[in-house]
Amino acid sequence: MDHAKWRFIPPHAQNAYMNVALEDVCINAVAEKKSPPIIRFYNWEPSAVIIGYFQSLEQEVNLQACRSDGVDVVRRRTGGGGIYQDVHGGLTYSVVAPDSFFPREIIPSYQRVAEWMITGLKELNIDAQFAPINDIQVHGKKISGNAQTRRKGVILIHGTLLFDVNPEKMFTYLRVPDEKIKDKMIASVKERVIGIKHFGVGSREEGYAALKKGFLHAKEFEEMELTSDELNAAEELVEEKYSLPQWIAQR
Amino acid sequence: MQLQLTHKTPGGKLVRLQIEYSHFDVEKVKIAGDFFLHPEESIGDLEGALIHFSRDISVERLMQKMDAALAIRSAQLVGIDTRTLATLICTAIKPTESTNDFDY
Numbered sequence: 001m002d003h004a005k006w007r008f009i010p011p012h013a014q015n016a017y018m019n020v021a022l023e024d025v026c027i028n029a030v031a032e033k034k035s036p037p038i039i040r041f042y043n044w045e046p047s048a049v050i051i052g053y054f055q056s057l058e059q060e061v062n063l064q065a066c067r068s069d070g071v072d073v074v075r076r077r078t079g080g081g082g083i084y085q086d087v088h089g090g091l092t093y094s095v096v097a098p099d100s101f102f103p104r105e106i107i108p109s110y111q112r113v114a115e116w117m118i119t120g121l122k123e124l125n126i127d128a129q130f131a132p133i134n135d136i137q138v139h140g141k142k143i144s145g146n147a148q149t150r151r152k153g154v155i156l157i158h159g160t161l162l163f164d165v166n167p168e169k170m171f172t173y174l175r176v177p178d179e180k181i182k183d184k185m186i187a188s189v190k191e192r193v194i195g196i197k198h199f200g201v202g203s204r205e206e207g208y209a210a211l212k213k214g215f216l217h218a219k220e221f222e223e224m225e226l227t228s229d230e231l232n233a234a235e236e237l238v239e240e241k242y243s244l245p246q247w248i249a250q251r
Numbered sequence: 252m253q254l255q256l257t258h259k260t261p262g263g264k265l266v267r268l269q270i271e272y273s274h275f276d277v278e279k280v281k282i283a284g285d286f287f288l289h290p291e292e293s294i295g296d297l298e299g300a301l302i303h304f305s306r307d308i309s310v311e312r313l314m315q316k317m318d319a320a321l322a323i324r325s326a327q328l329v330g331i332d333t334r335t336l337a338t339l340i341c342t343a344i345k346p347t348e349s350t351n352d353f354d355y
Contacts, residue, residue, distance in 0.1 A: 150290065
């Protein structure tokens with residue numbers, strides 16, 4: 001239902017705990033009709049590892065390396081794999097809308113947002129395709145990964161568009177099953193994954209401008225920053241949930 | 252006793268199982284990985300179905316238990332399926348002639 005009026009929240013940086021808490025705040029705001037459906041672009045400051053809801057913290061994250069380098073570690077509400085988000089790294093976005101806006105089936109709902117992304121990437125002369133379940137690829141290489149949750153009659157789909165690929169840094173913070181195959185895994189990521197920088201995109205800002213065109217194409221929208229009430233609600237959620245070991249280390 | 256196993260579906264998602272078992276029974280199974288399950292809270296239902304069952308359970312029966320647990324909230328498992336999970340668990344915990352040979 002692209003004819004509905006959307007709210008666009010322009011790129012802003014938060015720490016990892018606030019970013020995951022803000023996803024809840026946006027879900028609540030849309031569920032309670034306090035906000036129109038939301039498209040939010042955001043960054044991570046400081047750098048962060050974000051693991052999927054069902055992942056094992058201990059098995060997926062090198063906690064010691066994260067601690068010593070000041071990298072936040074957080075568990076998100078959605079499934080999928082762990083990612084490292086560098087402070088200067090990928091572009092992240094979330095889409096929060098009533099579930100009637102999206103197909104009921106999981107994969108077609110990813111495809112809907114993927115189409116917006118593909119439209120945006122065309123602005124950068126990048127020809128991308130949806131790769132089920134939840135990826136977007138260019139020439140068979142992953143350029144974007146997505147995840148979703150559905151609650152309170154609302155769907156949240158969020159994801160990352162890669163700017164640059166730095167698997168050496170990624171595997172400093174995400175565990176590899178065996179140190180002996182680390183080099184092989186780094187080489188494999190370089191073969192399978194690609195960022196928009198590879199296509200001559202000079203900055204994240206340039207990437208976000210193209211994404212904005214793709215995500216908001218043919219939509220009526222108003223640009224509206226997060227309100228102080230929303231930021232306060234997110235801070236409360238960080239204190240009560242997302243920064244606590246009971247949440248982060250639950251699996 | 253405890254065993255851990257990791258499985259990656261071809262072109263799909265990774266699942267890590269942690270299985271606690273005794274001589275005759277499986278005590279509990281913890282399921283982790285980069286799969287999707289909607290709603291996410293259903294993981295408690297799924298793991299709840301994997302408590303205290305015989306090590307000689309069939310794949311079909313174990314799959315039925317998991318499917319019934321997922322039906323509680325009409326949950327959708329994406330990137331892995333209950334047949335694969337049941338097969339992994341049954342293969343790993345199948346009693347041998349002599350459990351002394353059961354070494355992971």
